[in-house]
Amino acid sequence: MAIKVEHEIHGRRKGRNMGVGLLLLGMIGIVFGLTVVKVLGLTDIRQMEKFDHVARPQLEPGALEAAEQRAAEVAAEAEANQ
Structure with missing residues (x-):
């Protein structure tokens, strides 16, 4: 028979x-x-993707077209200035 004594702190x-x-x-x-x-x-x-605080054109409708149009305008201005 084993004697098991457990202290009150345990x-x-x-x-x-x-x-x-x-x-x-x-x-x-x-x-x-x-x-x-x-x-x-x-x-x-897509609601979850909006919380990363980074501008991502694929989330905004029409943003890619606007960016392409602006890039074409900048290229045309650079060409005209040369």
Whole structure:
């Protein structure tokens, strides 16, 4: 027969560890829930691409045509100045 003596400090540590573990699981659950809600709330994947704070002409209708037109105007001005 084995004698197992557990000091009361082990019980307190176990209780604290369980509390920290539950808090960690709660935080993970909140982040996961927010992620699921955000992904399911998107109707168009292009909405997600707009949050990178970089000008991307493929996201704006007519922007590519305007850029090509401006490039042609600049080329014409450069040609005229030569």
